[in-house]
Amino acid sequence: MKGNNLFSIPCLVRRRLFHSLLMALLLTGGFMHDSSAAQPLRRPLTIRFQNLNGTVYLYMADVAAFYGMAMLVNDKEITYKSRYSTISFTVNNRLMTLNNVQYYLARPIIKNQYSFLIGKSDFELILEPILRPTIINPKRPVRTILIDPGHGGKDVGAVNGKDYEKDINLAVALRLANKLSARGFRIYMTRNKDSELSLDKRTRFANTIDADLFISIHCNSASPSANGLETYIATPKNDPPVGSTTVYKDNCPANKYDKANAYLAFYTQRSILQRTGVADRGVRRKRYYVIRNTNCPSMLIEIGFISSNFELANLKNPVYQEKITDGIVDGVLKYREAVK
Numbered sequence: 001m002k003g004n005n006l007f008s009i010p011c012l013v014r015r016r017l018f019h020s021l022l023m024a025l026l027l028t029g030g031f032m033h034d035s036s037a038a039q040p041l042r043r044p045l046t047i048r049f050q051n052l053n054g055t056v057y058l059y060m061a062d063v064a065a066f067y068g069m070a071m072l073v074n075d076k077e078i079t080y081k082s083r084y085s086t087i088s089f090t091v092n093n094r095l096m097t098l099n100n101v102q103y104y105l106a107r108p109i110i111k112n113q114y115s116f117l118i119g120k121s122d123f124e125l126i127l128e129p130i131l132r133p134t135i136i137n138p139k140r141p142v143r144t145i146l147i148d149p150g151h152g153g154k155d156v157g158a159v160n161g162k163d164y165e166k167d168i169n170l171a172v173a174l175r176l177a178n179k180l181s182a183r184g185f186r187i188y189m190t191r192n193k194d195s196e197l198s199l200d201k202r203t204r205f206a207n208t209i210d211a212d213l214f215i216s217i218h219c220n221s222a223s224p225s226a227n228g229l230e231t232y233i234a235t236p237k238n239d240p241p242v243g244s245t246t247v248y249k250d251n252c253p254a255n256k257y258d259k260a261n262a263y264l265a266f267y268t269q270r271s272i273l274q275r276t277g278v279a280d281r282g283v284r285r286k287r288y289y290v291i292r293n294t295n296c297p298s299m300l301i302e303i304g305f306i307s308s309n310f311e312l313a314n315l316k317n318p319v320y321q322e323k324i325t326d327g328i329v330d331g332v333l334k335y336r337e338a339v340k
């Protein structure tokens with residue numbers, strides 16, 4: 001394989017693919033077609049796996065074949081390609097780019113001898129729901145949405161000069177509430193004015209009204225040069241959060257909706273990026289209180305950095321707030337379609 005950095009699916013896999021294709025035709029009477037991701041599926045196909053230090057990894061060549069995608073390898077870069085999707089991975093790296101959206105995997109891609117491996121949970125809880133939303137389970141139709149502007153009252157959140165995060169969160173959340181309400185959703189807000197509210201009250205509110213979706217709005221803060229968009233969902237059981245290798249051994253309430261969360265966060269992140277052109281800091285998984293204790297699909301969006309003077313000017317600008325909220329609405333509508 002050395003000296004030839006670029007190859008498509010190896011012969012062996014291609015032969016397997018042909019056999020599985022035959023099997024799929026025999027067993028299902030043809031190709032199954034997923035309307036949303038529009039990936040032609042060739043199933044059933046055995047995806048080989050390896051158990052390394054207690055973690056199950058799948059052969060990436062088999063995963064590519066499963067999706068009917070070509071797999072290209074260029075040194076440390078692995079690309080899956082089909083007519084509909086492009087996914088880029090890097091060996092020893094957790095960051096994946098799926099159709100121009102960055103997404104943090106639970107585990108880095110591994111090269112083991114001549115094979116490239118991806119964590120089984122990353123296949124099941126990230127790739128699968130996004131590429132084949134028909135497998136999202138449970139499917140909870142969206143009627144009631146709880147919008148949660150972060151902080152409030154004495155808890156001002158992050159600060160830059162005279163500007164408080166709590167005020168930006170509320171302004172954006174109110175816009176979002178109006179837009180989603182106009183789309184026929186039943187909208188509640190954890191707060192619609194400058195009031196203080198514990199994290200516990202926020203999640204209990206979601207569970208009391210039996211919300212179908214929970215959206216928390218926050219602004220980020222770091223060094224003055226940091227900028228960009230992050231969307232967070234709860235970390236699944238047996239996976240580590242972004243930036244850590246320590247896995248969670250227990251389930252949190254939100255884990256019932258791991259697959260829904262993956263799809264929701266992906267399309268929300270993508271839509272906001274498309275609407276605003278802001279830097280992409282990726283979909284991330286972390287067990288923030290409000291997104292781990294809600295009994296429904298939930299996400300927390302860090303809409304930008306209040307600590308960046310440039311982004312702060314944008315975040316306060318009504319035109320920019322319109323773009324952000326339009327992006328969130330796009331994501332929610334796309335998600336509603338997938339689970340209806």
Ligand SMILES: [Zn+2]
Nearest residue numbers: 150157218219
């Ligand atoms: Zn915040």
